[in-house]
């Protein structure tokens with residue numbers, strides 16, 4: 592047993608050496624925590640999200656309080672999703688100067704200047720029909736007519752003080768439209784994190800309750816990607832890169848690690864991955880039943896996403912991990 596066959600065992604035997612040789616290590620800097628903020632909620636209001644145990648829709652004040660505690664525990668970055676009071680056909684509340692996200696960003700940046708605040712840019716939580724873009728009377732999603740509204744939304748987030756904007760709508764050409772409006776308005780330095788490979792996934796189920804963004808008719812299969820396609824993700828990523836995306840995202844994360852790895856091998860841009868609501872809820876549910884070791888599975892799932900090539904990971908576990916000091 593002197594040769595190569597035994598080498599792994601020799602290197603794994605002592606915990607100290609094992610830690611020194613670990614190729615991938617999860618850090619607080621890798622993690623981004625998503626939050627859902629409710630417009631017009633009473634000061635201390637928090638509404639637990641049934642399908643996402645441990646997560647809440649938060650009023651502005653509760654959001655600040657919750658993020659304050661997370662920042663204290665080492666939170667570096669958050670992603671903000673808004674729930675407006677009023678929805679309409681054109682998603683007007685998404686690009687209102689005093690919309691819920693814009694107000695939240697202003698508040699957070701003044702309370703926590705070093706927190707990296709990222710905003711989700713999309714219309715689905717703001718449109719009465721629940722689609723990510725404008726729809727025709729026949730119910731067709733209109734790609735090109737949606738672009739100016741997404742651009743306006745991104746600009747309004749930038750003007751509120753967001754550190755980065757993240758378009759999740761999957762309209763073609765939106766990165767270019769957003770890049771142009773930012774550049775034309777003095778935000779040439781603001782990065783765009785593009786949801787480049789976003790699949791039409793059943794794993795988003797719990798999120799649609801959280802963000803009240805389920806489509807009222809039809810589905811998102813005409814603009815989100817087909818789960819069977821991996822090469823298409825490379826084309827989407829190439830297009831977003833050419834349009835000026837600064838960071839590319841794969842979403843969901845765990846079920847699409849092959850896509851993440853393929854992108855890592857072909858792109859030199861930083862990569863993000865979104866461990867989505869369904870991934871979170873499945874781990875929570877099995878953990879609550881005592882069927883798995885929830886903490887161990889949560890950390891292993893995130894380590895695997897990083898190992899596959901993610902530089903940044905959006906995860907609803909972020910605040911819990913930091914507050915319970917679960918990182919090495």
Ligand code: PBG
Pocket residue numbers: 711713715723759760794795796797798799804811866867868869
């Ligand atoms: C909306 C959006 C979705 C998610 C992020 N932005 C849902 C969707 O496309 O239906 C999903 C996030 C999650 O499931 O955690 N554009």
Ligand code: ZN
Pocket residue numbers: 713714715716722723759760
């Ligand atoms: Zn959307």
